[in-house]
Amino acid sequence: MTDSSAKKISLTGIKPTGSLHLGNYLGAIKPGVEMINSGDYDCFYFIADYHSLITVHDPKVLKEYSYEVAASWLALGLDPSKATLYRQSDIPEILELSWILNCFTVKGLMNRAHAYKAAVQENNEHERDPDHGVNMGLYSYPILMAADILFLKSNMVPVGADQLQHIEIARDIAQVFNHHYGEVFTLPEGVVHKEQAIVPGLDGRKMSKSYGNTIPLFLTEKKLKKTINKIVTDSTPPEEPKDPNDSLIFDIYKLFANADEIKELDAWYRKGIGWGEAKAELFKVVNRQLEAPREIYNELMSDKKKIDLILEEGAQKVRPRAQDFLNQVKQTVGIN
Numbered sequence: 629m630t631d632s633s634a635k636k637i638s639l640t641g642i643k644p645t646g647s648l649h650l651g652n653y654l655g656a657i658k659p660g661v662e663m664i665n666s667g668d669y670d671c672f673y674f675i676a677d678y679h680s681l682i683t684v685h686d687p688k689v690l691k692e693y694s695y696e697v698a699a700s701w702l703a704l705g706l707d708p709s710k711a712t713l714y715r716q717s718d719i720p721e722i723l724e725l726s727w728i729l730n731c732f733t734v735k736g737l738m739n740r741a742h743a744y745k746a747a748v749q750e751n752n753e754h755e756r757d758p759d760h761g762v763n764m765g766l767y768s769y770p771i772l773m774a775a776d777i778l779f780l781k782s783n784m785v786p787v788g789a790d791q792l793q794h795i796e797i798a799r800d801i802a803q804v805f806n807h808h809y810g811e812v813f814t815l816p817e818g819v820v821h822k823e824q825a826i827v828p829g830l831d832g833r834k835m836s837k838s839y840g841n842t843i844p845l846f847l848t849e850k851k852l853k854k855t856i857n858k859i860v861t862d863s864t865p866p867e868e869p870k871d872p873n874d875s876l877i878f879d880i881y882k883l884f885a886n887a888d889e890i891k892e893l894d895a896w897y898r899k900g901i902g903w904g905e906a907k908a909e910l911f912k913v914v915n916r917q918l919e920a921p922r923e924i925y926n927e928l929m930s931d932k933k934k935i936d937l938i939l940e941e942g943a944q945k946v947r948p949r950a951q952d953f954l955n956q957v958k959q960t961v962g963i964n
């Protein structure tokens with residue numbers, strides 16, 4: 629048996645709130661899979677289903693999205709013999725830890741968390757009560773996320789840049805606790821790749837399920853082409869030279885193409901390229917990367933028992949660690 633205890637722990641979670649998109653792939657899944665394949669980390673990746681319950685209140689939909697997240701990880705390279713994939717809700721100790729952390733989190737920290745602030749800002753813009761539609765799940769979301777990260781003594785958390793604030797909050801909460809009781813929690817670090825920190829969506833804003841501006845990962849080729857064609861462009865005529873550095877299509881292209889391809893498209897832009905042609909080039913490189921995973925994804929989605937089995941095995945590996953650590957934390961605070 630290999631001794632993995634010396635390895636650093638990499639952990640990340642994805643909420644099952646909709647079909648995953650290129651931003652999720654480049655921001656979280658790809659770097660997560662690279663960490664698995666490097667052999668340098670003990671990797672734990674999970675489906676944050678309790679986080680989704682904040683917004684998804686249809687049981688069938690929540691279940692389906694959870695399978696989609698699991699199948700996406702597996703199709704995009706997570707090998708369950710090398711890394712652990714599990715469902716957050718299979719580890720109830722996370723919720724117990726979350727309550728304990730609640731008692732060490734000052735309310736002001738939650739007031740500043742960006743998901744809550746964005747909801748308040750939107751309510752203010754619409755002249756509604758500032759807390760309209762805000763449930764306590766949304767408000768205390770970062771505390772559950774801190775519990776997700778801290779119970780496994782995670783060192784590295786691969787995420788898109790939007791999640792860095794939450795990792796800072798997890799560190800803050802851990803430090804308050806450690807200051808009082810000694811070094812119980814390991815302080816996590818966010819891992820963000822510079823180029824793919826924020827992948828833009830069809831409208832140029834951050835690609836996000838909540839903005840409806842995504843390019844989903846596992847569309848049919850035909851639908852993928854159609855979605856890419858929706859990228860917003862201006863009315864510059866085809867023959868006119870264009871600045872590749874001021875083009876959403878080129879921004880996304882760079883994330884999927886190799887250096888020679890980038891150089892060639894750059895030259896074509898400067899010579900004059902039609903937006904339809906640029907979009908066709910983008911489709912080629914994106915589709916090239918997704919072709920093989922798409923088949924695996926579709927197979928898995930039609931054999932959910934296989935996914936269940938992998939998730940059960942994952943939970944069996946994680947749960948004893950969660951139980952041990954929670955016992956330690958409970959003893960530390962004087963409960964048990």
Ligand code: ADP
Nearest residue numbers: 643651652655656787788825826827835836837
């Ligand atoms: P969404 O914003 O679409 O709801 P999630 O919040 O579920 O996505 O994000 C899951 C993971 O994917 C997180 O690590 C997040 O930072 C990353 N991610 C999401 N959108 C992007 C993006 N546009 N660019 C880079 N990373 C992203």
Ligand code: TRP
Nearest residue numbers: 640641642643676679773776777
């Ligand atoms: N909050 C993350 C998101 O919206 C999902 C998440 C939940 C997560 N728990 C986590 C990410 C722990 C990293 C580590 O994308």
